[in-house]
Amino acid sequence: MSTTRRAAVVGVYTTEQGKRLGRTKVSLELEAIKGALADAGLAHTDVDGLSPLLAEPWSKTHMYWAEQLGERPITYIGTGQGEGAVAKAAAAISAGTCNVALAWVANAGGGNAPGSKAVPTAAPRLPDFHWEIQGAYMTPLYALWAQRYMHEFGASSEDLAQVAVIHRDHAVLNPDSVMGRKGPVTIEDVVNSRMVADPLHLLDCSIENDGGYALVLAAEDIAKDCRKTPVWVLGGAEATATDVYQTFNNPWFPEEGKSVRRCTDMAFDIAGVSRSEIDVANLYDCFTITMLRNLEEMGFCKIGEGAEYVREGHTRLGGSMPCNTDGGLLSNSHNGNPSGMNVIEVVRQLRGECGERQVADARIGLALGQGGSVHGLASTVVLAHD
Amino acid sequence: MTAPYLKPLPQISEENRPFWDGLSAREFRGPRCRSCGQFGWVPYPACRNCFSTDIEWVPLSGRGVIYSYSIVHRGPAAFAGDVPYVVVMVELDEQPQPMIVLGQLDDCPLDQVRVGLPVSVTFHDIPGEDVTLYRFSPSAPVGSTGGG
Ligand SMILES: [Zn+2]
Numbered sequence: 001m002s003t004t005r006r007a008a009v010v011g012v013y014t015t016e017q018g019k020r021l022g023r024t025k026v027s028l029e030l031e032a033i034k035g036a037l038a039d040a041g042l043a044h045t046d047v048d049g050l051s052p053l054l055a056e057p058w059s060k061t062h063m064y065w066a067e068q069l070g071e072r073p074i075t076y077i078g079t080g081q082g083e084g085a086v087a088k089a090a091a092a093i094s095a096g097t098c099n100v101a102l103a104w105v106a107n108a109g110g111g112n113a114p115g116s117k118a119v120p121t122a123a124p125r126l127p128d129f130h131w132e133i134q135g136a137y138m139t140p141l142y143a144l145w146a147q148r149y150m151h152e153f154g155a156s157s158e159d160l161a162q163v164a165v166i167h168r169d170h171a172v173l174n175p176d177s178v179m180g181r182k183g184p185v186t187i188e189d190v191v192n193s194r195m196v197a198d199p200l201h202l203l204d205c206s207i208e209n210d211g212g213y214a215l216v217l218a219a220e221d222i223a224k225d226c227r228k229t230p231v232w233v234l235g236g237a238e239a240t241a242t243d244v245y246q247t248f249n250n251p252w253f254p255e256e257g258k259s260v261r262r263c264t265d266m267a268f269d270i271a272g273v274s275r276s277e278i279d280v281a282n283l284y285d286c287f288t289i290t291m292l293r294n295l296e297e298m299g300f301c302k303i304g305e306g307a308e309y310v311r312e313g314h315t316r317l318g319g320s321m322p323c324n325t326d327g328g329l330l331s332n333s334h335n336g337n338p339s340g341m342n343v344i345e346v347v348r349q350l351r352g353e354c355g356e357r358q359v360a361d362a363r364i365g366l367a368l369g370q371g372g373s374v375h376g377l378a379s380t381v382v383l384a385h386d
Numbered sequence: 387m388t389a390p391y392l393k394p395l396p397q398i399s400e401e402n403r404p405f406w407d408g409l410s411a412r413e414f415r416g417p418r419c420r421s422c423g424q425f426g427w428v429p430y431p432a433c434r435n436c437f438s439t440d441i442e443w444v445p446l447s448g449r450g451v452i453y454s455y456s457i458v459h460r461g462p463a464a465f466a467g468d469v470p471y472v473v474v475m476v477e478l479d480e481q482p483q484p485m486i487v488l489g490q491l492d493d494c495p496l497d498q499v500r501v502g503l504p505v506s507v508t509f510h511d512i513p514g515e516d517v518t519l520y521r522f523s524p525s526a527p528v529g530s531t532g533g534g
Contacts, residue, residue: 114462114466119463123512125397126396128428129396143456144473147454147455195459197459
């Protein structure tokens with residue numbers, strides 16, 4: 001086949017996001033899937049591609065949901081972070097292997113925070129060099145990364161804190177965010193909040209909550225008849241380079257970058273878009289340090305200059321490239337695999353649905369999902385409306 | 387009779403047994419590729435440089451310098467009673483390929499923990515378990531300046 005048909009995000013939905021919703025995971029998944037299909041104006045029987053964003057091995061999750069959706073052949077079996085899942089589903093649609101694809105996830109009670117696991121009654125045995133043997137967990141690992149970054153580039157706690165301040169300001173304008181109702185925070189609030197793992201304070205860390213979401217993608221011919229303006233997938237890519245939580249590399253901040261750099265360069269190449277054309281972006285901000293490193297690694301500023309770039313106001317609403325307008329993982333929601341929330345916010349911005357936090361005339365948007373300190377795992381997608 | 391150890395311990399397999407046996411013999415061993423000579427930490431079943439599976443465990447100095455650190459104030463489950471404790475990444479002396487080892491640091495005042503501090507491996511038999519763990523301590527005694 002020589003004609004490449006385009007693919008668009010045609011439906012998005014987020015359930016209520018909150019600390020403990022008292023809901024089951026599957027009820028959140030069903031609400032999200034039904035909601036995203038309704039947003040698109042499509043039926044569950046239209047779906048022929050599945051990308052659960054947290055999947056069990058050996059496609060068990062896909063088989064379960066194929067059954068649930070009517071025991072029909074599902075011809076695209078995907079997974080990944082939200083951005084990678086959208087990019088791959090779009091590629092499958094363009095290749096003709098499916099027409100309508102779902103990507104979704106929900107969290108009900110799980111988490112990474114240290115309080116989320118009880119003390120065992122016997123010493124658990126973990127795969128040989130697991131970091132938990134050393135008393136580390138996600139926050140200390142990112143703290144180690146932040147500490148080395150501050151050592152090499154002279155960044156301060158205040159440099160990191162400004163990210164939390166901006167993202168909270170955005171969350172305040174997002175009535176659906178978990179933290180917006182708590183009001184804005186100052187740099188002093190962040191650096192005076194309880195230390196979790198030095199140098200990361202409580203407000204340098206993303207929140208952890210329940211909630212679900214779903215996205216629906218469709219081929220061009222279907223997208224044109226959907227309820228909302230199609231948001232086209234211009235290009236996207238994913239990359240994994242190192243098992244960074246196990247294997248630490250020196251230098252930890254190589255000029256050439258690793259996963260985030262690679263998939264971002266590829267996404268821009270495929271999309272045929274330059275960095276200066278991005279009107280709005282939602283980047284994976286699991287910790288304040290992550291946002292600074294994302295901006296550097298994605299090529300919006302040089303390595304070591306992330307804090308200066310943020311200080312110049314580019315990422316604020318009203319700046320040259322407003323970022324994390326929903327409040328991000330820091331202040332909107334972190335629900336198991338929140339990467340797809342970044343795609344959803346960009347879709348809503350491009351549709352003009354964002355109310356007080358709307359970026360005027362947003363036409364081209366960017367979303368980034370990542371894990372493993374920008375080296376381990378990443379995916380980027382560039383989206384646009386006509 | 388001491389309280390049972392409730393923190394996570396390693397699953398010992400045929401692949402990693404030489405390392406844990408080494409700790410119990412008071413030796414910190416690392417995997418080196420016989421084909422290209424490269425060290426690799428953490429151990430992988432094949433060399434990450436040349437993909438050879440001809441790998442030997444060799445005794446290492448157990449000495450290095452702190453590459454990064456975090457003073458942890460909120461610990462998971464079984465570590466909650468230890469706070470504040472210090473998690474370190476130690477770049478071992480063996481070069482040219484850097485090996486950075488994650489561990490905990492003892493015997494160092496919190497205000498003296500810094501990148502570049504020389505440290506050495508210490509060995510800790512776990513009571514009631516068939517495992518010896520490693521930790522790190524400063525290579526030379528470090529006193530608190532106490533603001534003096
Ligand atoms: Zn080799």
